[in-house]
Amino acid sequence: MVSWGGEPVYLSRIVFSFHKGEIPKGLLVRHTCDIKECVQPTHLILGTTGDNIHDSFRRQGRLIKIPQTAVDSLRSGQLSIADACRLYKIKVKHAYAIRAGWKRIIRWS
């Protein structure tokens, strides 16, 4: 963080707005290179907090693919957690996450 007009801001935000324009409210500046301190303009992209969570899961190899039909039947309550796990070979915790509405963390296929 650096001081900018008396306000503490991330240097990456300043670099981004300098090179690419204003940052829309609610969005973050993210790094395609995964280095937090990096301020290479070409590495900076806009994103949401959700994108960041998504990224950290992906990096940890925890992103899983789940068929859309499994997602739909879990959400609608058509299938129980246990049945969905058996039928689609997904983990119980993932089935719960889907039912709870996690979208960003699990990549639908």
Ligand SMILES: [Zn+2]
């Ligand atoms: Zn970088």
